[in-house]
Amino acid sequence: MTYDYDLFVIGGGSGGVRAARVVAAKGARVALAESSRMGGTCVIRGCVPKKLMVFASEFAGLADEARAYGWAMDAGGFNWSHFRAMLDRELDRLEGVYRRLLQGSNVTIYDAHARLDGPNAVVLATGQRITARQILIATGGHPQRPDTPGAELGIVSDDIFNLPDLPARILIVGGGYIACEFAGILNGLGASVTQFYRGAEILRGFDDEARRMVAQGMTDRGIDIRTGTEAVAMVRKGAVIHVTASDGSTLEVDQVLFATGRAPNTRGLGLETAGIVTGPSGEIVVDAYSATSVPSVHAVGDVTDRVNLTPVAIREGMAYAETVFGGNPTPIDHDLIPSAVFTQPEFGTVGLSEEAARAQEPIEVYAAAFRPMRTSFAGKEERVLMKLVVSQKTRRVLGCHIVAPQAGEMIQLAGIAIKMGATKEDFDRTMAVHPTMAEELVTMKEPVRRA
Numbered sequence: 001m002t003y004d005y006d007l008f009v010i011g012g013g014s015g016g017v018r019a020a021r022v023v024a025a026k027g028a029r030v031a032l033a034e035s036s037r038m039g040g041t042c043v044i045r046g047c048v049p050k051k052l053m054v055f056a057s058e059f060a061g062l063a064d065e066a067r068a069y070g071w072a073m074d075a076g077g078f079n080w081s082h083f084r085a086m087l088d089r090e091l092d093r094l095e096g097v098y099r100r101l102l103q104g105s106n107v108t109i110y111d112a113h114a115r116l117d118g119p120n121a122v123v124l125a126t127g128q129r130i131t132a133r134q135i136l137i138a139t140g141g142h143p144q145r146p147d148t149p150g151a152e153l154g155i156v157s158d159d160i161f162n163l164p165d166l167p168a169r170i171l172i173v174g175g176g177y178i179a180c181e182f183a184g185i186l187n188g189l190g191a192s193v194t195q196f197y198r199g200a201e202i203l204r205g206f207d208d209e210a211r212r213m214v215a216q217g218m219t220d221r222g223i224d225i226r227t228g229t230e231a232v233a234m235v236r237k238g239a240v241i242h243v244t245a246s247d248g249s250t251l252e253v254d255q256v257l258f259a260t261g262r263a264p265n266t267r268g269l270g271l272e273t274a275g276i277v278t279g280p281s282g283e284i285v286v287d288a289y290s291a292t293s294v295p296s297v298h299a300v301g302d303v304t305d306r307v308n309l310t311p312v313a314i315r316e317g318m319a320y321a322e323t324v325f326g327g328n329p330t331p332i333d334h335d336l337i338p339s340a341v342f343t344q345p346e347f348g349t350v351g352l353s354e355e356a357a358r359a360q361e362p363i364e365v366y367a368a369a370f371r372p373m374r375t376s377f378a379g380k381e382e383r384v385l386m387k388l389v390v391s392q393k394t395r396r397v398l399g400c401h402i403v404a405p406q407a408g409e410m411i412q413l414a415g416i417a418i419k420m421g422a423t424k425e426d427f428d429r430t431m432a433v434h435p436t437m438a439e440e441l442v443t444m445k446e447p448v449r450r451a
Contacts, residue, residue, distance in 0.1 A: 001120075001131075005029045007325070008122055008132035010114045010269070013040020015301035015313030016138030017098055021105040022321035030106075031132070033124060035113035038098040039091075041140050041302070042310040045158045048094065049087055050181060053161075054342045056083055057188025068378035078189050080166040087161065115270035119296045123270075134296055134324055137284060138317065139265040141302035146173070146260050150234030153241050154256035157182070167191055167255035171243055173231050175202040177341040179259035180214070183223050184344035194224040194251060196231055203341065207353035209367065210401040213385050217345040217403070220381070231256070264303045281305060288331040290320050298324065307334050338415030340408030345382065348411025350418050351399030354389050354451075362392040364447035366424070368440040372404065386440040388424065392450070395423040400441070410438050 007023050009016045012034030024030040037044045056078070063075035102109055113125040121131045143156035155163075157178055168191060172183050175197030187193045195202075195218075202218075202225065203211035219225055230246040234256060243251040264283040271278060277285045277293040283305035290298045298320055301313035312334070319330040338350040357363045367387040375382045384404035388397050400414045417426065432439035 003120065003131045003133045005031045005108070005130065005132040007031075007134045007136060008114075008130060009033070009136045009138060010122065011040065011138035011140060011265075011301070011303070012036075012038040012098070012102075012109075013138060013140045013301060013313065014042050014310045015140075015317040016040070016136065017102060017317075018314045019136055019138065019300065019317030019321050020107045021101060022318055023325045024105040024107050026321070026325050028325055031108040031110060031130065032102060033110040033112055033114035033122070035111075035125070037091075038095050038102075038109075043094050043098065044091055045161060047310055049091060049161045050185070051342060052087060052090065053083075053185045053189075054181070054344075057185045058344070060188060060190070065375065065378045065380075078166070080163075080189070084161075113268070115268060116274045116276075116297070117270060119274045119294045134298070136317075136320060137269065137292075137297065137299040137303055138301045138313070139269065139303045140313075141262040141264050141305070141308065143178075143259070144261045144263050145258050146231075148231050148234065150236075150241075151258065153234050153236050154258050156258050160257060163255075167253070169253040170194070170255045170257060171196065171231065171241075171251060171253045172257045172259060173197075174259035174261075175199055175204065175227070176259060176261070177203065177343070179257075180218065180343045181341065182257060182259060183218060183225075184221070184342075187218075187221055187223050188344060193222075194253070195226065196229045196245065197225070197227050198230045198246075200227055202227070203347075205353075206341075206347070206349060207387070207389075207399070207401045208355055209387065210347060210349065210353075210385060210403050213369070213383070213403045214341070214343050214345060214347050217382065218343065221344060262302070262308070264305050266303060279305065289323050289329060290316055290332065306332075307337055309337065309339060312337065336415070336419045338411045340411060342408065345384070345403050346405060346407040348402040348404075348407035348409075348414075349400070350411055350415040351397070352389060353399060353401070354387075357389045357391075357398045358451045360398075363398065363451055364390045364392055364424075365449050365451070366390065366444040366446075367448050368444055370440070372437050373435055374405075384437055386437070386444070388427065388441065388444065390424045390447075395425060397422055397424060397427065402438075404437050414441065 006028035007030045009020045009032040020030050020032045060075045063073045066073040114122040117123045123129050172195045183195050233244040266282045284299040300316035302308045322328045322330040341347040369385045387401040389399035430442045
């Protein structure tokens with residue numbers, strides 16, 4: 001059978017674009033459909049605009065530090081309209097970059113929603129039917145809104161970048177990394193931030209000691225974190241949203257942000273027409289090679305709900321290209337993935353938490369919490385954490401957790417060593433870079449506890 005394309009990609013995010021370009025470079029005929037803006041969640045409504053907001057939110061604190069160092073400096077007020085205009089311009093630029101990369105790779109672009117029409121065809125929203133030898137689904141995910149009465153009054157993370165005005169008072173519902181990141185961002189930009197989380201402690205699933213330090217740092221910066229608390233009802237009275245909490249208290253805010261989880265974008269994809277198996281949350285079930293239950297259809301990125309991080313989607317897309325079009329079956333390695341949570345304070349992590357490692361085998365914990373030189377000189381009480389979790393038997397470093405400014409930059413480099421199987425003694429043999437915060441990672445000689 002003759003097909004219109006060798007590969008048709010549904011989704012113009014990081015994973016889909018990378019796969020399309022790599023496959024096209026191998027000489028295949030490739031097309032890609034995207035119903036929204038090219039670049040996907042990360043570029044348009046996720047990592048990139050969020051990190052730019054993190055940068056913007058940190059400048060007020062820098063002015064405080066600068067005065068302590070002798071500079072006559074005043075941060076003044078934050079101009080949301082100016083920042084929004086600059087942000088929109090940057091996202092437009094990046095979307096253009098993505099389009100040019102695809103066009104330069106001879107990938108045909110369809111600006112339309114696509115759904116499957118059997119195992120080797122898609123139908124666009126325009127009605128056009130296109131056939132392909134292989135189909136790759138890379139449609140990502142979307143933020144979920146809870147069933148709370150009045151929840152339609154609030155916004156989700158996709159909306160935060162398009163607010164016409166910065167709210168003076170905001171309630172953030174959720175305790176995961178998205179909720180905590182935006183709590184820090186909006187607090188830094190001058191909003192009064194309250195955060196509700198139904199669990200006992202924010203950042204569930206991360207190392208307990210590290211997340212406690214993050215929570216303390218957020219509280220010290222003025223964020224009102226209320227654990228064991230849910231929003232049970234919301235009503236609008238004029239410009240104000242009145243929120244009733246599960247403990248019976250009420251809160252008046254200008255805006256509510258729900259950061260209560262994400263779900264795969266599989267609705268309306270026509271998966272049933274091809275017989276593709278999905279999981280309990282709607283995720284597309286795949287094997288180690290990103291293959292679905294249908295041989296001609298694969299899926300990568302958040303739509304599979306494996307490890308929902310941009311670099312993972314990109315790596316999955318590259319592995320797919322190598323497996324299906326390169327003749328070199330390449331499984332995905334999801335072990336020991338470094339990640340950063342851009343809270344304030346920032347949190348970088350790779351490997352096992354102390355709790356997970358302790359459940360697996362006998363361990364030693366090396367940790368140092370201290371006031372860093374820069375902020376200590378400025379009279380601030382902020383503390384940082386450097387932590388290694390080590391196997392007693394093999395001496396391998398099972399996990400590294402850093403709570404500190406630029407923790408994400410540090411954990412990327414630590415992740416290389418840990419991925420290579422570095423032992424505690426390998427860390428000990430490495431000469432310290434002085435004076436730095438990270439030197440503690442190679443100077444901690446005695447464990448603070450064994451378990």
